[in-house]
Amino acid sequence: MSFVYEKLFGDKKGMVGFCILAALILVVFPLFLDSFRLNLVGKYLTYAFAAVSLVLLWGYGGTLSLGQGIFFGIGGYAMAMFLKLEASSPENTAIQSTPGIPDFMDWNQLTELPMFWMPFNSFTFTIIAVLVVPTIFAYIIGAAMFKRRVGGVYFAIITQVISVILTVLIVGQQGLTGGINGITDLRTLNGWDITSDSAKNLFYFINCFLLLGVIIASRFILTSKFGRLLLAMRDKEDRVRFSGYDVANFKIFIFCFAAMISAIGGAMFTLQVGFMSPSFVGIVPSIEMVIFAAIGGRMSLIGAVYGTLLINFGKTAFSESFPELWLFLMGGLFIAVVMFFPNGLAGLWEDYGHHITKRFAFLKRFFAKGKIESTSVDGKLEGAN
């Protein structure tokens, strides 16, 4: 039992951190935020999937992908295609010259649904597509690159170029993809109104549970031998190779896994926000996902979630009042995080958090004399840092 527990949550500190995060997003936010703000947090939390994926890929694996937007986008578009087809029933689109196809296709003089849209009439297919298409795509990229020992800076650039290609393609093929505006006006899921507050609240909780599930799955990977191998590869790739491991396979697996969880985030984004557009696929969103992970701490799964929330709260607050300051601040954050605190918020917590814990422990001792064990446990934890 304790084996399973350790596998899923790491040490005691990991468990506490996980529970605090769960309480924050499952209890505190829903209690204190109105429906609009909660939906906004839900949107931010979909980016956290990508940030968590970068902790695995970049923090532990040492492979920086500047293309997580690709997978976020594929997931989001797959879901949006399904919802759009449902919204484009012949009855809803009777005024179009070709009823029954999405409106943007009609505007672009298409007269029938393109082949690759057909399967997205099925919800089951869509769910499978959200999970499988990005994984296959990542496998192709990963196999081509990692088998040829391409990594580091080259990998970052190639993934960035692929995200540019995908964005240009989506924008250019307006009739097939909805172009720059994306796929909009998504209203129902199997007849159920997804724009209602109750639906949005439900999606928020589904999103939270999926995110927590992804964190647990990632913990499982990181605490297994696989996780230690990732770190070992990051630091001494040749030694791992000459210990009989096919390094490329491990990198491909983690890249595919990272792609899949980013895609889950994308699909949840579409469901909660009600549209998908190329502005969530290209260079800028992809690199923003990296800064979310970097601010939270590239080695901390939970930190990545806080990093995402913090930056997005900041972005919303700033772009409401001082839009021009935001880019300066963002740029400054990029520079500060790599130069002064490369381990992000989680690193700061590791370095300075024990001061706070100590003060807390002192208070606890003050109020509940006799509970000496608790302080000694804290002392031990500090020693382990």
Next chain:
Amino acid sequence: MGGYSYDELGAIFAMQGFAGISLFSVLLLMALGLAIIFGQMGVINMAHGEFMAAGAYTTYLISSLTETYIPAFMPYYFVFSIVAAFLVAGILGYLAEFVLIRHLYKRPLDTLLATWGLSLIMQQSYRSIFGAREVSPTLPDWLMGAYPATDMIDIPINGMFVLGLTIFTTLAVFYLMFKSSWGLRVRATTQNRLMAGAVGINTKKVDRYTFALGCGIAGMAGAAFTTIASTGPTTGTLYIVDTFMVVVFGGAASLFGTIASAFSIAQAQSILEFFISGSMAKVFTLLTLVIILMFKPEGLFASKVRR
């Protein structure tokens, strides 16, 4: 291509080819700077496009000032603005190296993020200073117009001027890197930093000037850029990806590779643009590059070295 006669096709290729030469010039100048910085120092400069924009804005500024205060000087200002663009971008690069890059030499991925941050700051500075609208300098008359070579082919003069500038710069870079004692020091530092330091080369100084030179050349690319398009705060971002592809595709340490790759990318892009939409031309060009690089990740002109 069925609808065109052979004569027409020939003219189309020639015209698009000349249009491609301007793109080639800008890409090559950008890539030269980037290749020096990346190939020699292993630093990824995501703000390279913004240094180009710095050069373009410098040209715009000098043009506006000349027009307002000394209109008689208008025919000549452009030549001076190229030098000014080089200096402004170079000095900015020098400062960036001093403040930022030198602390990150052993962490290439972090340099990438830090320079991205720098590019955001520079973009926003341009927006605050020059406004979000795109601007263009008033070009001197002699740069305008075209020379009619045949009745179907016009050669744009600005393109030829920019090509001349590019050839000159390329030769100067070649001389500097491969024939001068300074270049020898740069290459020595690249190959063995410790040893270079031990034989008395000030490697820190070499790094700083190399970075400044790369950025300065990007500034010249910016001056050249003003002759073919207008400049906005995000202009640099549009070119950075293509420039990276030029450098990677050419093989990072090869000057000849960089030239060949800039030429083929610019021409492919430009000629395809006539037959399919601009965005699809870009998709095809980039996709082809990515696929080639997946089979030949070291680029086209990398040499086999003993590891």
Next chain:
Amino acid sequence: MNMSTNTDFTLAIEDLTVSFDGFKAVDSLSFYLDKNELHVVIGPNGAGKTTVLDLICGKTKSTSGSIKFLNKELTNLSEHEIVRAGVGRKFQTPSIYENLSVMENLEISYPRGRGVFGSLMFKHDDEVHSKIMEVASQIMLVDFLDTEAGLLSHGQKQWLEIGMLLIQDPQLLMLDEPVAGMSVKEREQTAELLNKISQGRSVLVIEHDMEFVARIAHKVTVLHQGKILAAGEMEEVQKDPKVIEVYLGH
């Protein structure tokens, strides 16, 4: 050429050449290694010693020639396949995972759970534990199992890397300068260790320290400019005038 006949040797290198842009770092080299043999390769800097190890373990691909290990052609296998066939290689500078403990270093090297899913499901059971203890006692690091590997002395790091190979039970062990940077006492202990572990397997060592070579070598091969200059017993080789001229003389 690669169809050459099977032999009794653990390792049979025939007519091996590798050139880098025309420079032949290893030039039609032929070389044989017996079972239970501890063979030392010496030679001046740039003789191609490390390149030979790189070729055997697949780090560098040969231009032509054949490398057979237990009659299995290695030249077209990838690195991890060569390791799994039973070839272990220690690098010139100790290559260990500095941030992991000695125990974890050995555990990662344990030859089970080498696939993606195998590693996800890998359990540190009794079998793994007893093997780690066995190797740790061989390499004299039992008391350091929980120490972070980066904190070990230089000599201990060398031993740890040897241990990481031993835990895989390779039939051929290749060591690139195993006593570099070691104290006199550590050298003695290492000589003892090598003599012990060469039983039941073949060991190929690159070394500069002549005194150490004399202590451990069954046979010595002198490499010069990618070719074999002399081979045989240590005493014979030391007397060879060609060898004295290029290497031992100065």
